[in-house]
Amino acid sequence: MNDVLKALTEVLETRKKSAPDQSYVASLHHKGLNKILEKVGEECTETLLAAKDAEQSGDMKEVIYETADLWFHSLVMLSHLGLSYDDILQELERRFDLSGLEEKAQRDKS
Numbered sequence: 001m002n003d004v005l006k007a008l009t010e011v012l013e014t015r016k017k018s019a020p021d022q023s024y025v026a027s028l029h030h031k032g033l034n035k036i037l038e039k040v041g042e043e044c045t046e047t048l049l050a051a052k053d054a055e056q057s058g059d060m061k062e063v064i065y066e067t068a069d070l071w072f073h074s075l076v077m078l079s080h081l082g083l084s085y086d087d088i089l090q091e092l093e094r095r096f097d098l099s100g101l102e103e104k105a106q107r108d109k110s
């Protein structure tokens with residue numbers, strides 16, 4: 001899975017220098033952060049609607065499709081800000097094995 005993320009991240013990096021009429025990702029960078037955030041928001045809503053439908057129908061196809069759209073647009077957002085999936089994996093790694101309830105209790109104390 002990380003191979004796909006790594007390869008896609010490299011493609012996204014090259015698209016920062018591509019012509020907007022030649023590439024969807026380049027067109028997003030060209031339109032700027034607000035457009036990218038609009039797409040992330042849209043895909044987020046589509047994902048949660050698909051998840052609600054999936055719970056009812058048991059059909060997971062749409063929720064997988066929409067989550068892929070959400071992840072993809074989130075990667076474009078990170079790339080636009082000079083970040084990558086690796087920064088997120090590092091944060092998840094930092095949190096690994098730390099119970100969410102424990103972490104919340106520590107936060108509430110401070």
Ligand SMILES: N=c1c2ncn([C@@H]3O[C@H](COP(=O)(O)OP(=O)(O)OP(=O)(O)O)[C@@H](O)[C@H]3O)c2ncn1[C@@H]1O[C@H](COP(=O)(O)O)[C@@H](O)[C@H]1O
Pocket residue numbers: 008011015022023024025026068069072
């Ligand atoms: N993984 C993706 C990917 N997932 C989704 N999308 C695009 O994201 C858009 C999703 O937006 P919507 O569903 O809202 O569709 P839309 O109505 O066309 O979008 P809007 O006109 O509303 O902005 C579609 O145009 C999809 O084609 C993607 N576009 C590109 N990639 C990857 O990015 C690489 C670079 O893409 P280009 O920059 O286009 O070469 C590709 O080789 C792929 O690996």
